[in-house]
Amino acid sequence: xxxxxxxxxxxxxxxxxxxxxxxxxxxxxxxxxxxxxxxxxxxxxxxxxxxxxxxxxxxxxxxxxxxxxxxxxxxxxxxxxxxxxxxxxxxxxxxxxxxxxxxxxxxxxxxxxxxxxxxxxxxxxxxxxxxxxxxxxxxxxxxxxxxxxxxxxxxxxxxxxxxxxxxxxxxxxxxxxxxxxxxxxxxxxxxxxxxxxxxxxxxxxxxxxxxxxxxxxxxxxxxxxxxxxxxxxxxxxxxxxxxxxxxxxxxxxxxxxxxxxxxxxxxxxxxxxxxxxxxxxxxxxxxxxxxxxxxxxxxxxxxxxxxxxxxxxxxxxxxxxxxxxxxxxxxxxxxxxxxxxxxxxxxxxxxxxxxxxxxxxxxxxxxxxxxxxxxxxxxxxxxxxxxxxxxxxxxxxxxxxxxxxxxxxx
Numbered sequence: 001x002x003x004x005x006x007x008x009x010x011x012x013x014x015x016x017x018x019x020x021x022x023x024x025x026x027x028x029x030x031x032x033x034x035x036x037x038x039x040x041x042x043x044x045x046x047x048x049x050x051x052x053x054x055x056x057x058x059x060x061x062x063x064x065x066x067x068x069x070x071x072x073x074x075x076x077x078x079x080x081x082x083x084x085x086x087x088x089x090x091x092x093x094x095x096x097x098x099x100x101x102x103x104x105x106x107x108x109x110x111x112x113x114x115x116x117x118x119x120x121x122x123x124x125x126x127x128x129x130x131x132x133x134x135x136x137x138x139x140x141x142x143x144x145x146x147x148x149x150x151x152x153x154x155x156x157x158x159x160x161x162x163x164x165x166x167x168x169x170x171x172x173x174x175x176x177x178x179x180x181x182x183x184x185x186x187x188x189x190x191x192x193x194x195x196x197x198x199x200x201x202x203x204x205x206x207x208x209x210x211x212x213x214x215x216x217x218x219x220x221x222x223x224x225x226x227x228x229x230x231x232x233x234x235x236x237x238x239x240x241x242x243x244x245x246x247x248x249x250x251x252x253x254x255x256x257x258x259x260x261x262x263x264x265x266x267x268x269x270x271x272x273x274x275x276x277x278x279x280x281x282x283x284x285x286x287x288x289x290x291x292x293x294x295x296x297x298x299x300x301x302x303x304x305x306x307x308x309x310x311x312x313x314x315x316x317x318x319x320x321x322x323x324x325x326x327x328x329x330x331x332x333x334x335x336x337x338x339x340x341x342x343x344x345x346x347x348x349x350x351x352x353x354x355x356x357x358x359x360x361x362x363x364x365x366x367x368x369x370x371x372x373x374x375x376x377x378x379x380x381x382x383x384x385x386x387x388x389x390x391x392x393x394x395x396x397x398x399x400x401x402x403x404x405x406x407x408x409x410x
Contacts, residue, residue: 001359006031006143006153008130008166012046012109013325013342014159015116018123020059020350026357030120031128031143031151033160044185044303045073045216045252046112047200048105052340055347057101060115067229068115073106073249074217079200084211084286086196089204106216114229130165133321141320154363156321157349159342162308164327171323175311176330179386181393182266183333184275184304185254186297190217194251194293202392203290209257209282210392213293217249253293254333255279256393259306272302307332309386312379318368324349329378334389341381345374 005021007014010032021028057065081090117124129146133156136142141156158166167174188194203211259266262278276297283291310330325342352366
């Protein structure tokens with residue numbers, strides 16, 4: 001059966017699905033609001049777990065999966081929970097199997113997007129801001145864009161993130177709520193003085209707060225698998241600062257606490273020096289090595305965000321519109337699995353749509369199967385991520401340590 005799939009949003013989940021459908025010979029197009037392929041300059045690392053890695057392996061052609069593996073940072077050295085005095089509370093030995101398909105990866109978001117965009121020329125349309133959809137007389141769905149253009153398809157997939165415009169029209173009752181917790185994050189150029197912070201580290205604070213620390217360490221002689229993957233391509237190369245640097249090793253840290261604990265309102269209007277000073281004031285009693293790490297932060301990399309989460313909902317009436325990733329199940333970063341759940345969604349939906357293409361399943365039946373399988377595991381991850389976040393920033397460090405097993409990276 002021949003059919004067309006239109007994906008709104010060119011993030012990790014949407015592009016992974018597009019790669020998988022292209023690989024299967026299914027007609028697919030992606031419409032992305034970014035003006036250019038290099039506009040989304042998200043420079044922080046992303047933890048890809050075994051599920052995410054298997055999904056990428058299934059959806060990507062072999063040479064692109066090899067490029068993904070080749071351009072990741074060095075494999076992690078386990079996960080530790082430490083007090084703010086750097087007393088070890090818990091440790092996991094390693095990051096599991098060394099098989100590149102099943103192991104954990106520390107990936108640059110910029111590099112991963114380069115991988116997912118490779119070979120997609122003509123299929124990804126930039127500068128296309130979705131406004132609404134309408135139903136065509138022939139039963140297809142028409143996506144409309146801010147520039148006055150439109151595109152019709154047999155299936156519309158919302159992969160447009162936590163503020164999904166598709167979800168707001170299709171499922172207006174689906175809620176995304178504020179957790180009341182705000183994070184401040186930055187990057188520090190990797191130096192030998194910070195060797196203590198190997199792998200991923202969860203720091204338990206003393207004032208209903210905490211910090212996550214992780215390394216993004218590249219091999220000195222790393223060879224990229226494909227030209228243009230693993231470096232700072234296009235407009236990214238024009239920006240100063242490590243936030244947009246896709247080639248040098250660094251340590252990432254993120255400080256989290258309840259919003260009311262900050263001495264002043266936290267938002268994008270505050271400069272990086274002010275934000276770093278606020279964190280310094282909140283951590284004045286922390287170990288000197290932690291304070292030294294924060295003091296070495298590159299101001300160009302400082303970011304702040306208010307953490308939100310989706311509210312679980314029941315399955316809706318299936319039609320030729322569906323959703324994946326943050327567009328339907330945004331979760332807190334406390335377990336580091338949001339991107340992996342989106343990749344799992346993409347692989348699951350890909351497999352269901354391949355059955356449609358082979359004539360062994362009707363389109364709406366396949367979409368319904370995807371939704372009924374996706375919702376339980378996705379919202380279980382949402383609930384666990386929210387619980388881990390609250391455990392992370394509660395005052396009792398012992399209780400926080402008990403929750404630490406959920407946390408694998410931001």
